[in-house]
Amino acid sequence: MAQEFSPPFTLFSDFSALAKSERELLSPSLEPQTKSRNAVTIKRDIDKVFAFVSNVDHLSDLLLTAELRAAPGKENWGLDLSVEREAGQIRFASTRQSLVSVRGTVSFAEASGHRGTVITVESDYDLPGGKVQEWLKTFSGHDPHSVIQIQLKRLKAFMETGEIPTTQGQPSGRSNETSSTVH
Amino acid sequence: MKALCWEGKQKVSVQNTGDPTILNPGDAIVKVTAAAICGSDLHLYDGYIPTMKKGDILGHETMGEVVAIGPGVTKVSVGDKIVIPFDIGCGHCHFCESEEYSLCDNSNPNSVMADKLYGYSGAGLFGYSHLYGGYAGGQAEFIRVPYVDTNSLVIPQGVDDEKVLFLSDIFPTGYMAADNCNIKSGDTVAVWGAGPVGQMAIRSAFLLGAERVLVIDHFERRLQMAERAGAEPINYEEVDGILDEIKFRTGGRGPDACIDAVGLEAHGTTVTAAMDRAKAAMFLATDRPDVLRQAIQACKKGGVVSIPGVYGGLLDKIPFGAAFAKALTFKMGQTHTQKYMQPLLQRILNDEIDPSFVITHRIEIDQGPDAYQLFSDSKDECIKVVIKMH
Numbered sequence: 001m002a003q004e005f006s007p008p009f010t011l012f013s014d015f016s017a018l019a020k021s022e023r024e025l026l027s028p029s030l031e032p033q034t035k036s037r038n039a040v041t042i043k044r045d046i047d048k049v050f051a052f053v054s055n056v057d058h059l060s061d062l063l064l065t066a067e068l069r070a071a072p073g074k075e076n077w078g079l080d081l082s083v084e085r086e087a088g089q090i091r092f093a094s095t096r097q098s099l100v101s102v103r104g105t106v107s108f109a110e111a112s113g114h115r116g117t118v119i120t121v122e123s124d125y126d127l128p129g130g131k132v133q134e135w136l137k138t139f140s141g142h143d144p145h146s147v148i149q150i151q152l153k154r155l156k157a158f159m160e161t162g163e164i165p166t167t168q169g170q171p172s173g174r175s176n177e178t179s180s181t182v183h
Numbered sequence: 184m185k186a187l188c189w190e191g192k193q194k195v196s197v198q199n200t201g202d203p204t205i206l207n208p209g210d211a212i213v214k215v216t217a218a219a220i221c222g223s224d225l226h227l228y229d230g231y232i233p234t235m236k237k238g239d240i241l242g243h244e245t246m247g248e249v250v251a252i253g254p255g256v257t258k259v260s261v262g263d264k265i266v267i268p269f270d271i272g273c274g275h276c277h278f279c280e281s282e283e284y285s286l287c288d289n290s291n292p293n294s295v296m297a298d299k300l301y302g303y304s305g306a307g308l309f310g311y312s313h314l315y316g317g318y319a320g321g322q323a324e325f326i327r328v329p330y331v332d333t334n335s336l337v338i339p340q341g342v343d344d345e346k347v348l349f350l351s352d353i354f355p356t357g358y359m360a361a362d363n364c365n366i367k368s369g370d371t372v373a374v375w376g377a378g379p380v381g382q383m384a385i386r387s388a389f390l391l392g393a394e395r396v397l398v399i400d401h402f403e404r405r406l407q408m409a410e411r412a413g414a415e416p417i418n419y420e421e422v423d424g425i426l427d428e429i430k431f432r433t434g435g436r437g438p439d440a441c442i443d444a445v446g447l448e449a450h451g452t453t454v455t456a457a458m459d460r461a462k463a464a465m466f467l468a469t470d471r472p473d474v475l476r477q478a479i480q481a482c483k484k485g486g487v488v489s490i491p492g493v494y495g496g497l498l499d500k501i502p503f504g505a506a507f508a509k510a511l512t513f514k515m516g517q518t519h520t521q522k523y524m525q526p527l528l529q530r531i532l533n534d535e536i537d538p539s540f541v542i543t544h545r546i547e548i549d550q551g552p553d554a555y556q557l558f559s560d561s562k563d564e565c566i567k568v569v570i571k572m573h
Contacts (some may be wrong), residue, residue, distance in 0.1 A: 043277055115277060150295050157289040160275045162255065163207040165292040165307065170319045170327060173188030173198030174238030
């Protein structure tokens with residue numbers, strides 16, 4: 001039985017470090033995608049999943065939007081979300097004050113075979129100018145699709161286990177973390 | 184703490200590193216009492232597995248004493264001696280609840296990386312590259328175990344480490360390989376590779392009811408070890424053609440099941456094996472699957488090819504037409520170690536098997552770099568290395 005979870009909760013505690021390690025294998029997308037479709041199946045009841053995700057802070061974390069806020073030097077990329085909740089769906093859109101235009105839908109459905117809840121995220125982004133490409137390469141190494149997929153996986157892990165898997169803070173033999181070579 | 188660290192292709196060093204700490208509520212910290220070097224560690228050593236970084240702590244066959252637990256741990260206590268499975272399951276996802284722990288959805292923090300290579304990521308693994316999570320391994324004085332309630336087998340007091348250490352990997356791996364063969368009374372099983380996993384697969388096949396087990400290798404000491412378990416050894420360097428030899432020995436039918444306990448670094452004397460080596464040297468291929476080709480060709484019609492041997496990338500010239508024509512069943516994958524640990528412990532405690540037979544070398548951690556080289560260079564002399572840690 002998964003642990004119950006309680007706020008505060010953030011999906012972003014170590015995203016930048018995670019992105020770096022993945023970037024070394026993956027070729028970073030040079031062109032930011034403006035459309036994204038993502039899906040994940042979470043082994044929890046639909047009511048609990050809907051309630052958790054529809055918390056606006058959690059929703060912001062889930063979408064690329066939170067990474068935009070977290071990107072260094074991008075504080076002026078203000079982003080306000082307008083959220084409409086209705087049965088089985090959350091519609092979101094940036095407000096006129098936002099420099100980043102984003103809109104989309106988060107949908108919830110029971111997984112077949114009573115295997116939990118399927119969350120689908122469909123979103124359109126209009127990202128400002130050439131700076132975005134530079135930001136994507138240097139900060140995340142990912143297109144928006146991959147970023148949201150990472151976030152959905154972290155959401156799934158948290159809701160199923162009460163934890164987000166991490167190796168940040170573990171020991172290694174890298175020169176900046178060791179005192180000496182023994183042999 | 185001291186730890187064996189990967190430094191590059193065929194380079195391992197002993198480093199003084201920081202000690203692991205509790206990072207998540209379900210963690211435990213274990214003082215390692217014994218660890219082993221695995222044949223699949225040699226794939227890391229030889230540079231076949233991508234995403235290794237200098238300084239990564241190696242090791243996925245580990246056991247020791249619990250010295251700290253996180254607030255979410257319920258099934259393990261400080262002072263318990265545990266064996267740690269090499270694959271990391273969360274215990275709560277669809278796959279873990281189906282006892283398919285090596286396919287865990289949640290334990291690999293770098294799963295998007297594996298998704299891009301494989302479609303969907305499996306579980307994180309200890310000490311086996313960042314593609315599989317980047318978890319620090321257990322060839323060290325201490326190790327952090329995530330989701331320890333799922334990833335631990337508590338050992339009764341008074342049981343020698345050497346008898347149970349291999350519940351972490353090679354014994355469940357060999358057993359699952361045999362279990363996947365769907366062995367029926369009277370069956371003949373052929374095992375390629377008389378290394379530690381092959382040795383366990385041979386003995387597991389007999390435990391599961393096989394009447395005959397053929398073993399194929401070219402290292403005499405390993406073949407002799409297998410023969411002591413009742414297997415019929417075939418040195419492929421001493422026969423005219425391995426496929427003809429197997430067909431002859433099985434009355435023209437072929438083995439009912441074939442186990443590939445070699446994996447991606449197959450050696451061999453066939454033309455295709457030579458081509459594999461040439462391609463790998465020129466980075467035109469990632470794996471050398473000559474054993475897999477032989478297993479497919481040798482297997483009887485309607486038989487099973489069971490693959491515990493590790494493969495990583497793209498394989499060339501696989502006789503899939505033969506596999507289709509003979510209606511073969513393929514079973515493969517990383518071991519669902521947690522599923523098998525308790526029942527196999529019971530077999531050990533019942534004296535049905537003592538896995539420590541496979542140990543040929545016992546070392547201290549400072550001898551680790553030399554042991555890797557010996558294991559890589561002298562597989563006939565060196566079959567299994569155990570590091571006595573504390």
